[in-house]
Amino acid sequence: MHYSTMATPAGSFTAVVDDDGAVLASGFTADPTDLIALMHPTLVADAKPEAHLGDVTRAVKSYLEGDLTAIDDVPVRQHIGGTFIAHAWRVMRDIKPGAPVTYTAFAELAGRPEAIRGAASACARNAAALFVPCHRVLRLDGSLGGYRWGLPVKRWLLDHEKDPAA
Structure with missing residues (x-):
């Protein structure tokens, strides 16, 4: 390692x-x-x-430097939680830069629309920040919600993905 x-x-x-x-x-x-x-x-x-x-x-x-898809193909290996969380982490990698989704929409993308708390748990338990982009999941009202590394970091990442040249 x-x-x-x-x-x-x-x-x-x-x-x-x-x-x-x-x-x-x-x-x-x-x-x-x-x-x-x-x-x-x-x-x-x-x-x-x-x-x-x-x-x-x-x-x-x-x-x-602005190539927002450069992290997409980097292999990630995490083992925590059950099959839903592992599946949710794979789905999270498909959320496109500049197109954040709500926890509700993320649960739907993961195939379990009723599992909003499970979707939030997948974000909270994600150990591979950036590569598994939990920063792209927001509250229903569009506010940031939580982020292990701090809301200023989450805001910076989202702003960077909205306008990588800035």
């Missing part, structure tokens, strides 16, 4: 990846232990710092 931290306009961003390059956890923190604590115990191993994580680092830099 390897990790790297980079500076972004939204603050420090750290990714933890497996030896095969799959993101195990990521978020807007400079402390990899914040991320490792979110990971399923079966995924945790000794984490080694790296200056560059190959495709993962390139994808994040491209995203920050």
